[in-house]
Amino acid sequence: MSSEIVARIKHHLSSDPDRLALFAGQEVLTAGALLAQIEAAEARLRDKGSPDQVALALPTSVEALVLFIAALNVARNTIYFDPNWPAETQxxxxxxxxxxxxxxxxxxxSLRGGDAPEGDAHYTCFTSGSTGLPKGCLRHESSWLASFEADQPFSEVTAQSTILVAGSFAHSLFTYAAIRGLVAGAKIALLPNFHPGALLRQIEQHEQAMLFAVPTQLDALVNAAKGTYPNLSKVLCTGSKLAPHLAAKVKGRFPKADLIEFYxxxxxxxxxxxxxxxxDAASLVGKPLSPVQIEILNEEGQPVPPGETGQVFVQSPLAFKTYLTEAGQRDMPNRISVGDTGFVDAQGNLHLVGRADRMFTVSGRNVAPEEIEAALQKLPYVAHAAVWGKSDPKRGHQIVAALQLETTQSRAQILSDLRPHLTPYLMPQYLFAAGDWPYTSSGKTDLQKLNAQWQANQLQELT
Structure with a gap:
């Protein structure tokens, strides 16, 4: 078993063994020391019989990164579990x-394993599990290699870069960030947990620092920042739509950083x-990457003209191969949709409107909750917003909005401030304030938990 990713990492580590390669708190490893740890971990895995499938349930650490790389080179499938899953879920x-x-x-x-995927190295991550049991997403390492090449015109990772990894390896973005940097010969700075103050200190310590992050992290980071931080050269944001007001704050705190949004x-x-x-329009996510093809289809599966909204379908060598679920494996067709709705404008840019599974109707009109959430988040005192429909026999649904407010506001004031940003039929009928905002493990709003709090009368209705 051998991995092209690991071969590239080892090439960079062995070519200059004395350079500093990995920072993790007080622990600093040279390239040679990191290479030695990887090869020792490979030897230990081979002593265990070179298992075909290795599952890691470890918090972000040097050990976790070393074992992940070693497993890629020994096993056919390296699987990353969330170490915070309840025992029953695991x-x-x-x-x-x-x-x-x-x-x-x-x-x-050691466990009684099942059939491993055929071919060279594979990697399995899991969806966030905001609704139900997490699903495994199995991909061949060639999809990662293709992703590295496709993102380079935007990320511009070089051997002089320092990649800041500030999240759990159970979230595929942060595993990707660490491996992306090592494959390019860059330095890696690991933070065991996301803490805004600790991350700001890392930004100050490293030149040409690059941050892979989700919007919730960026929000916490800019709120914790006391000044500007010129050392940050790139902010690469993905995971959920980047709100324009948050983008403006990021640019203000990190004035020399290119801010790139990936969908x-x-x-x-x-x-x-x-x-x-x-x-930029709030809905804009940019042009498809060079090997990616996008189609917007209507409910009958037919392409729609530019500017018309439909379901987003993707054909891509970057995509995964198979879902792993309790119901069995589900191989993916060449054309994949994950339920997002959007449109392509006349210039070929993709815009996202929302998720097909979140849409509901109000008086016969389709409503995308994300549009209302984006409007609410334009208000300077709204930190977070979530919207859903409440069944109504006359209108189909009434609109419910849960908010995390930075200052106390009345219902009347919020609706008054919201009117310039929304058409009348999209105005919420119910407004609630939430205290601690719930997140999934991937940093997105936990809509399932928030809705459960609303149904249990745990949110404060604004009057």
Whole structure:
């Protein structure tokens, strides 16, 4: 078993073994020391019988990164579990993923494995699990290699870069960030947990620093910042739509950083990208990356003209191969949709409107909650917003909005401030304030938990 990704990483590490390659708190490793740890981990895996499928359930750390790279080079499928899953969730996933070896913080446990994917190295990550049991997304390493090449015109990663990794390896973005940097010969700075103050200190310490982040992290980061930070050269944002007001704050705190938004998912990898500009439409996510083809289809599966909204379908060598679920494996067709709706403008740019599975009707009109959320987040005192429909026998649904407010506001004031940004039929009928905003493990709003709080009367209705 051999991995092209690992071969490239080892080439960079061996070519200059004395350079500093990895920073993790007080721990600093040279390239040679990191290479030695990887090869020692490979030897230990081979001593365990070179398992075909290795599952890691470890927090972000040097050990976790070393074992991930070693497993890519020894096993056919390297699987990353969220170490914070409840025991019941982990066991259910073990039952259908069936690795030969589980490595967690307690032990290396040999298991009765299942059939590994054929061919060279594979990697399996999991969706966030905001609704139901997480699904495994299995991809061949060639999709990662294609992603590295496709993102380079935007990311511009070089051997002089320092990649800041400030999230759990259970989230595929942060695994990608670490491997992306090492494959390019860049330095890596690992933060075991996301903490805005610690991340700002890392930004100050490293020149040509590049940050891979999700919008919720950027929001916390700019709110914690006390001044400007010129050392940051790139901010690469993905995971959910970047709100214009947040983009403006990022540009203010990191004045020399190019702000790049990528549209992508765990399943699709990167789909489209754009350098963020002040006057961009809130829906814009950019042009498809060079090997990616996008189609917008209506409910009958027919292409729609430019400017017309439909479901987004993607054909891409960057995409994953198979879902792994309790119901079995589900191989993907050449053309994939993850449920996003949007349109392509006359210039070939992709715009996102929302998610097909979140849409509801109001008086016969389709409503995309994301449009209302984006309007609410334009208000300077709204930190976060989530919208859904409440069943109504006359109108189909009434619009419910949950908000996290930075200052106390009345319902009347919020609606007054919102009117310039929304057509009348999109105005919420109910407004609620939430205290602690719930997130999934991937940093997105946990809509399932927020809706459950609303149904349990745990949110404060604004009057």
């Amino acid at each position: 066991q259910r996933i073990l039952n259908f993923v069936r690795p030969d070896l589980l490595i967690d913080q307690v032990a290396w446990t 992508g998912t765990s399943e699709l990898s990167y789909v489209a990208a754009r350098p963020v500009q002040q006057d």
